[in-house]
Amino acid sequence: MASQRNVFAFQKGVILCTILATIAAQDPSVVTDNNATIFGETVDFEFAEFAIQKKVDVYRGIPYAEPPVGDLRFKAPVKKVLTGVYNATHFRPMCPQVIFHVPGMQPPLEAQDRSEDCLHLNVFVPQSLATPAAVMVWIHGGGYVDNAGPSESLYDGSALASVGDVIVVTIKYRLGALGFLSTSDSVSRGNYGIMDQAMALEWVQDNIAAFGGDPGNVTIFGESAGAGSVGVHLISPKSNGLFARAITQSGTAISPTLLETDFEQMNARAHALGSLVNCDVGGSEKLVECLRDVGVEDLVRAQGQVTGIVGDNERAFLPVVDGDIIPKNPADILKDGSFNRVDAMFGANGDEGMYQVYLAHREWANQTDPYVSKEEFEALLQARLYNYGQLENEVLMESIYFMYTDWETAPNPNANYRHGFSQAFGDEMFVCPTETYARAYANSGATVYRYHFTHWPSKSFFGITWSGATHAEDLPYVFCWHCFPRLNWNLTDTEAKLTMNIIKYWTNFAKSRNPNIPDTENTRTDWTEFIMPNMTYLELSTESKMAAAVRATECAFWNDFFPQLKALTDVDVQPTKHTSKASSVCMGTASLVLLSLMVAISM
Template identity: 40%
Template sequence: MIFLLLASSGAILRCVSVLQKENARNVPASEKEELETVVNTTKGMVKGFITNSSLEKAVRVFYGIPYAQPPTGKRRFRRASSKQPWTDVFEATVKPNSCVQTIDDTYGNFSGSVMWNANTNMSEDCLKLNVWTPVPSSKKPLAVLVWIYGGGFYSGTSTLDVYDARNLVSEEDVIVVSMNYRVASLGFLSFGNELVPGNAGLYDQCMALKWVRDNIAAFGGDPNRVTLFGESAGAGSVALHVLSPLSRRLFKRAILQSGSGIAPWSFRSKRKAREAARKLARALGCPTGLDNKTLSCLRKKDPKDIVYNETNNGGVIDLAFGPVADGAFLPKSPRALVYDPAFETNISVMVGSNLNEGSYFLQYFFGFSATDQNPNITENNFTAAVKALNPSLGEPPMAEVLKQYTKGAVPSTPKDMLGGFGLDRR
């Protein structure tokens, strides 16, 4: 298992193998008491545990701290509401539920697929976050990194092994927070009206950031030195927080790994959002007027039935549900916000991309088998694939796209074609 290490004070990139205990239940009873750690938050006491990183350095871990009320019943599809205080000590020693989503079984038990599937029970009661801190805690408040997972806005969970932050906090002397947020239609359904304006998943993230602002000092963190970082849809989310008037004052820095808020896949027009909502309602046997009758019907459905009845709008990366301009979190489209003369921010941003990410699309959408060998790509299927990735573009813009990525000529060798797909050409 690999976790990408990033320090907010500079471009520190490191990959370290992680093989760790799942939770405090693995700690012998005789040692458990001295390995427990309790922190007082604004909502109540939370008890975590102390364990070692793979480099044998002590780390404090808190799993599954609730930051919002469970979005069940009438709260389904609504913006998250603040968690009510609790009186007993909350046991933050077990990984939290993952938010409801589909499971990828395309290649059976292929590890390259399974490693990204939700690895804890799925439930709508999933709005929890995790905190890792070094031990001993620094006398000076530490910088804070907040991780937002990717998954195309339809999948993902903070509990994956690759997101374990023990080595990061122990080696770089930072605090790491990760949160679960609603995905798929449960997190991004939009009727394009005030009834279901959309962006529930982004509001989840925003509420988690407010929790960090209000509580991270109790864990030894500096609320004035918070860096968001994410990959793919996580990076798209980070970019949207930079643009949002509701959240951009909750952090100082942002790291975008292979994602952008103005990428076509990271934003839905009102028309496409309403079209996807109607398709979903129709598939579930609900009224399609996108009114109270539709909402009431959808709230009665099993959450797993909802996510398994989603269909995209056509195109490889034209996903069914995602961020929209809701008038509040996003007053208008990300592109319009970026180019708005009134937009100002003092947030520092680091941007990067991921090698070999295009291999996913080759295997899942273009019929290439899952293999370590370079596929034999022809000029025809290269051009067809680029067009499939951009179905909304007409011929003149498509010609410019091909020119941009091929320097004016369609690549003729397999290595060059792999580069065009976003793969390693070495």
């Protein structure tokens, strides 16, 4: 290891020979491998509540692929081979996107710079690390359209590295049309963003030993679309062998709006994009050739217009079942067991859908208890729920309405349906697809842990007081945002302890596939494995506890009942316009189909 990791000093200079001459005396933040000398800088990290102070060697903006520009736009990434001396002391530009911004925080300065030359990664190595060390590779979320620039600050790996004694790698990948445009043929197959991620994982396999890491002990983890990406790598044969463990936070490859199974639909969207930038020029080859010459900012603006055409509850450019990277529908892969068998941790949040209420009604941001009427509940279902607004089949929509109406309060004309919508969206999009993954992996013999994050934060990711444990509210705890003064993210003492617990759980799992490594400085709930039929999971909060069968009834509805109902209604019931009357469930042919299926499933 000493021959692989060579530590030198560095005094900043302008001339290369000056750099090489002064590398040998001071700063222990230079790593060499067979191809290049990479120098970064040492930063101080502090977790004040637990008296943790460490120095972390940080290497920023290391390229893992050639810039995907010109003829390389809409093509698989090409491996970057570094030579000579590389300055890894600053972040590189974000991938082209609409700038992501967390309410209540100033956008990081680096978020202002955007470039297609963005395929870089960052490495965080705590000093005095026992080697070879476990490695955690973070894949950011953002709906496959944003979040790659501000993530440099929001997803600083210093806390995980320092508290957990692991090496953390954060990566960027192509987004939107640049990352996922597909013409449904060999001209542009799509999934370029997923290919970028896989190439970054290959870089880790080839180079992380030089940083003191163990290429055989790599955990990939991500949130939202990042978790969806992890879900893709779990089922993609192209990713086999690139990691040993996985953690998904609120997302899977079977989550609605995080995967496109209709290749022809993606082709139509590619041509729709072309028509918006004067590239409506014929077949796939001419279309893509023209799109390669379009200015990147014009392309980003146009892809937003395509999303508007598709609808608010769906993204225009997504990972697609292409027969190669994703060989077939991931749901079928999970059923037949042909996925990559690694140990995994799967989870979601308790109030996932509240952020959708906020996105639909930003004027409610300053309210303390927004009121969602029965009519608004149905409007939100229609606009935001994938399997509601898309289908326009009365019996299907009424089944969802029935499932998520609180019938104990429904007779009250002033009943608030906000919670019902939040649960409907969260179950369909995140919780129940996660359950499918957890069951498939547990049945395969893998070590599986399941969690459900239910803590209502004192400061919300979305800057509102009524969102509960909604989407993304786990991120400040996983990455210890309050440990970084620049983020201005204050927490209570109990939340600081929750942060410590989560970081320990995540990093312990990465190191040993067991989140429960004894820790004399902190007391945590013992977390037992998720196995069938017990289905135990950790309710993750300031008062964590073990429970069983998270959202069991609701997930039986989405994973078993609803698909069978859809299959029946596709044959027996013609699509109709929703009447917004729950009583219609008890009327007509639709009600007979629904009733017969309910009886059949219950027997």
